[in-house]
Amino acid sequence: MNLSYLFDAAHWDLSAPGGIPQLILAHLGYVALALLIGTIIALPVGLFIGHTGRGSFIAINSGNAGRSLPTLGLLMLMVTLLGLGLTPVLIALTVLVIPPILTSAYAGMRTLDRGVIDAAKGMGMRPWQVLFKVEVPMALPVLMSGFRSAALQVVATATVAAAVGLSGLGRLLIDGLAVNDYSRVLAGAIVVAVLAVLLDLFLALVQRWIVSPGLTGRDQTRSRRATT
Amino acid sequence: MIQYLTNNHEVVLAALQQHIYLALLPILIGLVVALPIGYLGVRFPWFYHPLVNVCGVLYSIPSLALFVFLPVLLGTKILAPVNIVVALTIYTVALLARTVADGLRSVDPVITQSATAMGYRRLRRLFDVELPVALPVILAGLRVATVSNISLVSVGALIGVGGLGQLFTRGFQLFYLEPIIIGIILSVLLAGLADLIIVLVQRALTPWTRHQHGGGAA
Amino acid sequence: MITFEDVVKVYPGGSTAVDHLSMELPTGKMTVLVGPSGCGKTTSLRMINRMVIPTSGRILIDGKDVSGQDEAVLRRGIGYVIQHAGLFPHRTVLDNVATVPLLLGKTRREARSAAMELLERVGLSAEFAKRYPAQLSGGQQQRVGVARALAADPPVMLMDEPFSAVDPVVREGLHREFLRLQQDLGKTIAMVTHDIDEAIKLGDMVAVFRQGGHLAQFGTPQELLEQPVDDFVAEFVGRDRGLRSLSFDTAADLPVQPVGSFDGAELVLDDAGRPLGWRRDGGTIEPTAGVFTTGDSLRMVTDLAITSPVGVAVRVGADGKAEGLVRHHDLVDFLAARRDRRAAERSA
Numbered sequence: 001m002n003l004s005y006l007f008d009a010a011h012w013d014l015s016a017p018g019g020i021p022q023l024i025l026a027h028l029g030y031v032a033l034a035l036l037i038g039t040i041i042a043l044p045v046g047l048f049i050g051h052t053g054r055g056s057f058i059a060i061n062s063g064n065a066g067r068s069l070p071t072l073g074l075l076m077l078m079v080t081l082l083g084l085g086l087t088p089v090l091i092a093l094t095v096l097v098i099p100p101i102l103t104s105a106y107a108g109m110r111t112l113d114r115g116v117i118d119a120a121k122g123m124g125m126r127p128w129q130v131l132f133k134v135e136v137p138m139a140l141p142v143l144m145s146g147f148r149s150a151a152l153q154v155v156a157t158a159t160v161a162a163a164v165g166l167s168g169l170g171r172l173l174i175d176g177l178a179v180n181d182y183s184r185v186l187a188g189a190i191v192v193a194v195l196a197v198l199l200d201l202f203l204a205l206v207q208r209w210i211v212s213p214g215l216t217g218r219d220q221t222r223s224r225r226a227t228t
Numbered sequence: 229m230i231q232y233l234t235n236n237h238e239v240v241l242a243a244l245q246q247h248i249y250l251a252l253l254p255i256l257i258g259l260v261v262a263l264p265i266g267y268l269g270v271r272f273p274w275f276y277h278p279l280v281n282v283c284g285v286l287y288s289i290p291s292l293a294l295f296v297f298l299p300v301l302l303g304t305k306i307l308a309p310v311n312i313v314v315a316l317t318i319y320t321v322a323l324l325a326r327t328v329a330d331g332l333r334s335v336d337p338v339i340t341q342s343a344t345a346m347g348y349r350r351l352r353r354l355f356d357v358e359l360p361v362a363l364p365v366i367l368a369g370l371r372v373a374t375v376s377n378i379s380l381v382s383v384g385a386l387i388g389v390g391g392l393g394q395l396f397t398r399g400f401q402l403f404y405l406e407p408i409i410i411g412i413i414l415s416v417l418l419a420g421l422a423d424l425i426i427v428l429v430q431r432a433l434t435p436w437t438r439h440q441h442g443g444g445a446a
Numbered sequence: 447m448i449t450f451e452d453v454v455k456v457y458p459g460g461s462t463a464v465d466h467l468s469m470e471l472p473t474g475k476m477t478v479l480v481g482p483s484g485c486g487k488t489t490s491l492r493m494i495n496r497m498v499i500p501t502s503g504r505i506l507i508d509g510k511d512v513s514g515q516d517e518a519v520l521r522r523g524i525g526y527v528i529q530h531a532g533l534f535p536h537r538t539v540l541d542n543v544a545t546v547p548l549l550l551g552k553t554r555r556e557a558r559s560a561a562m563e564l565l566e567r568v569g570l571s572a573e574f575a576k577r578y579p580a581q582l583s584g585g586q587q588q589r590v591g592v593a594r595a596l597a598a599d600p601p602v603m604l605m606d607e608p609f610s611a612v613d614p615v616v617r618e619g620l621h622r623e624f625l626r627l628q629q630d631l632g633k634t635i636a637m638v639t640h641d642i643d644e645a646i647k648l649g650d651m652v653a654v655f656r657q658g659g660h661l662a663q664f665g666t667p668q669e670l671l672e673q674p675v676d677d678f679v680a681e682f683v684g685r686d687r688g689l690r691s692l693s694f695d696t697a698a699d700l701p702v703q704p705v706g707s708f709d710g711a712e713l714v715l716d717d718a719g720r721p722l723g724w725r726r727d728g729g730t731i732e733p734t735a736g737v738f739t740t741g742d743s744l745r746m747v748t749d750l751a752i753t754s755p756v757g758v759a760v761r762v763g764a765d766g767k768a769e770g771l772v773r774h775h776d777l778v779d780f781l782a783a784r785r786d787r788r789a790a791e792r793s794a
Contacts, residue, residue, distance in 0.1 A: 067375045068419030070382040072393055073412040076400040080408060156290040163292075163386055164400070173292050177387065182300045189293030196288030342532030345495055345604075346546050346594075347522030360536040436536050436578040 005176075006187035018171070020191060026167035027195070030158045033090055035151060038097035046102040050109025050139070051131060059106035066099025071157050079164045089161045096157055097150040104146020108139030141215055144207040148200055155196045159188070169195070232406040240395065244414055247391025250312045251378040252422070257313075258320025259370065265321065266328025267354070276329060286322035291315060291383045312384045319380065320373045327369025331362030364437055367430045371423055378419040382411070392418075447473045448494060448602065448636060453503035455489050455659070463489040464659040467503070471651065476628060476635040478645040481655030481662075481682070487638045489659070491604050494636060495524045507602060522549055525595030525603035525633070529611050531587040533579040539565065539590050540575040546598040557597075564593040569623055585616035592624070596631070605637040609644065621648060642683055646671065646690065654679050668694040672788070692745035692781075697738055700747060700780055702761050702770025711756040719767035724756050737762045744781070751777055 005011060013019045049059045071092055078088030112135060120134045136143075162170025172188025175181075208216075233240060269279040294315040299306045302314065335358050343357045359366075385393030395411030398404075431438070448471040455464040464486040471477040479487040492498040493505055496517050505512050512520060533542050543561035548554065565575060568589040579587055588608060595603055609617045609624075625648065628635065639645055645652045646667040654670065656662045656678050663675045671691035674680035680687070705713055714722045714731050723731040735753040737760045738746055750759035751774050759772045 064371065064375055064419075064423055065416075067372065068379055068416050068423070070379040070393065070396070070412060070415045072382045072385065073396045073408055073415065076396045077405070077408045077412065080400060080403060080405055152284075152288050156288055159290040159292050160383065160386075170290075170292065173290070173296055174386070177296050182297070185293065185296045186300075189289060189297055192293060193285060193289045197285055200284065200288075336532075338528065338530055338532040339534060341497070342526060342528055343534070345497060345521055345524075345526035345528075347518045347520075347549050349518045357534055357536075361534070363536075434536065436580065 002183040002186065005172075005181065005183035006190060011187070020172075020187070023167060023169050023171055024191065024195065027155075027158055027169045027192075030089060030093060030161060030166075030168055031151065031154050031199075034093035034097050034154050034158070035147075037090065038094045038150065039101055039147070041094070042098040042101035043105055046105025047109060047131070047136070047139075049102075050106040051135065053110075056106070056110075059103055063099045063103040066095065069095060071096055072160050072163065075160055075164060084165055086166070089164065089166055093154050093158060093161075097154050100146045100150040100153070101143075104143050104149075105139070107146075108142030109135060111142065112138050137212060138215060140211045141207070144203070144211065148203045148207075151199055151203060152196055155199055156192060159192060229406050229410060233410065236407075240410060240414070243392050243394050243411070244418070245391075246309070246389075247378070247381050247393075247415070247418065250309060250381045250384065250389070250391050251316065251374070251418075254313050254316035254320050254377060255370070255374050258317045258324055258373065261317070262321045262324035262328055265325040267332065269325065269329035270332040276333075279329060280326055283322040283326045286318055291319070291380050292386060294318065295384055295387050307388050309389050311387075312381065312389055316377050316380060320377060323373045323376075324366075324369050327372075328362070328366055331365030331369070332358055334365055335361045360434075363434050364430065367426060367433075371426050374422045374426060375419045378422060379415060382415060447471065447506075447508055448477075448634060449504075449506040449509075450490070451504040451506070453490070453493065453505060454501045455486070455493065455498060456501045462659055464493070464500070467659065467661055469653055469661060469664050471634065471636055473508070473634050474632040475650035476633075476637060476648060477651040477653060478649035479636060479638045479653045479655060480640065480642055480645040482657060483640060485655035485657055486659030487653075487655045488606055490655075491606055491636055491638045494602075494604055495521050495526065522546055522598060523600050523602070525598075525600040527588075527591050527595045527603065527605040527608040529607040530584075531579070531591030533587055533590055533594070535579055537578075538575065539570070539577050539579065539582070542579065542590060543593045543597050545594060550598055561593070561597060564596055565590070567596075567627065568593045583616075584612045585620060588612055588620060589623075592627075601634060603633045603635045605635060607639055608637065610639065610641065617644075624648070646683075646693075654682060656682075673792070689745065689748070692748060693743045695744045695784075696740060697742055697744055697747050697761070698740045700744065700772060701776070702772055703776065705768045705771060708756060708758060708771070708773065711758075713758075713760065713768065713771070715768055721760050721762065721768045724754075724758075726756070734760050737768075739764065747772060748777060 010016075011020050014021045016022065046059060049055045074095060075089060075092040078091050082088045116138065117130060117134060120130045125133065158168050159170030159173055161168045162174040169188050169192045172184050172191070176184030176188060265279070269276045295311055296306075298304070298311040298314055299308070302311070304310050339361060340353065340358060343353045348357065381391045382393030382396060384390030385397045388394075390397070392411040392415050395407040399406065399408035399411070450467045450469050453464055453467045454462070456462050467486075467490060479490060481487050489498055493500050494507070494512065496512055499513075507524075533539075534545070537545075540558055540561050543564055544554070544557035547557035547560055552560070562572065562575060565572070570586065570589055570593070574582070574586065574590075579590070582590065588611070591608065595605075609620050612620065621644070637648065649667055651664065652667055652670055653664045654662045662682075663670060663679045665673075668691060670679065670683055671687040671694075674683055674687070684690070705715075707713070711724050711726045713734075714725050716722050721734055721737060723733040725731050732755045735750050735755070738750055739762060747759050751757060751772060754760075757774045759777075760768055761770045761772065763769050
């Protein structure tokens, strides 16, 4: 395996337009935008369906339906329809992240302990208080796992943006392939994989920070030890 | 669109055939490989977390990168379909090994313990009790792997072997919508059909899951 | 007979679950292991079929050390019933019950027909055979669990809190059926429970454990109620143990007064001499609270005397004819004399 491209300092020049840092930045830009737009669309829908139980059919089936859409085909369709640019790429990537977020928001809400919600209502919470003070915090672990798998998928898939002429780490793959520079392809593959792992670690930390320890069982080991 | 189909039905059919082959062969191989690996993740608890992490990393390698890079690693030709098969097998194993482990772990310890107390030895307990009980979880994972494999095959078109994906690149290069739309529709239909078949198999194999809310008075 | 010989179980990390336990569970009897949580009763039970391996000491079944036997073979010869029944969700009720016979090499047909018989025996009709466990109520699942444990006709059965996951009414019924079943089968049973009332009701022998895996007392339910060895057992057995111990003596020796009138209340009989009720000062007839025979327990007589409108329990013969009357204070005198007699026996 030839790691020369990856370890060539010239390719890590922060200001170079085709350098790895710039490609990472562009790549992360696509990822962040797709996740943001996808969350804005999918989260309220998933929460609504989960909270009311209406339209569960959509939530259950959107996961598999979304997965079955070939992203490359969708991307090329969008580019052919709308012309080259950021918009068709974002549409294709957003379509990719919506199903896992929607499904997990729904699943997180549906698997809640009904007794707790009953208790919340019984204590006099208003519907929106029940939703935001009880249901959403309790659904967070499931929700976050859906968000994390969406993030992983979109990090890997954003490479296809290069196939329609955009930037991002896919450039290393497509351009390397075009000139038979496998060292460059390898560099692209490694950087994307590392980026995916780092992003997942970061999201794991975020999850730790926003999810109540009472739900994760992190404190249970401690208390169990205390009683015995 | 009908026009395009009648004029090019041989190309479309060949693409579809290749698509099916490229997507499903890895599923079969992947399942056979993932079962023992997943079992090891349960048999040896220390192995579970490394297994999950390695699977996660493997799954996060972009398919395009894997397609391009495997020929270098395996010494195969860049246009050889085996690259796609190996790459998708890796994804399938990454997904299913974890699913098998999670499925086996989800079996209520009360059930495994009562099997042990009744005199089951480890291997027979695995095949008679644990695997059947874990089957719904494993088959759910198989559905995800099958559907995502079918959609991933298309990416292979960027290196020249991609089943229906070749319709995408062809349409993209010629600025021509028909082949792209036909490719997407066929790919989605194929995924839906494969998914349906697994669901039917699941219903036949796990009749007990259909009666979750029975229960009369004592 | 199941024999524990100086058995110790220390878990990795140093906590002692069972501390030098020696006891003998008699053949054909039901021995109940009872105690607060963490007292080592379940660990002790699970050492019998080697689900837990003792740190030291021996466990013998009919003189044979269990540690010398192949685990799987040993377990196929020991029935095992647990709290939520632990039924296999993917198998029908019938196939659940047929499990051990199949493991022992019986044909599917033999195993199934044996299973069918057992289902009937535990009070489940044939229509349940084809159902899956998820379609049964908790009480029904527990019956299937018992049937499954009995399927290979094992001489020894282990039961870990078998009745604690069902509601009290269902539990009452299961208790009754189980006692009837055990009367027919005469298995050597070790059962774990945290419920002392259940232990006293079901057990021929009761082993009371205390925290730290110590055996506090081993004896018949009556011994436990009347002579608890220390404050722990006395407290565990409960404050009303005196009253409950009356369950174990029949009213055979209890002297009765001739049928007649007391303090202006008269026992009214029908033509056949069966009691109808009490009439006070020529008023209407108030029904008796119930009647007892010489086979009933002293506890029942006490209860009748307390609930009767005039404070008198009525004894009848097998034919239902009134034979005699027991008043409150006659009963108290009798119990006091009984207490003194027991104390004299004990010190002798």
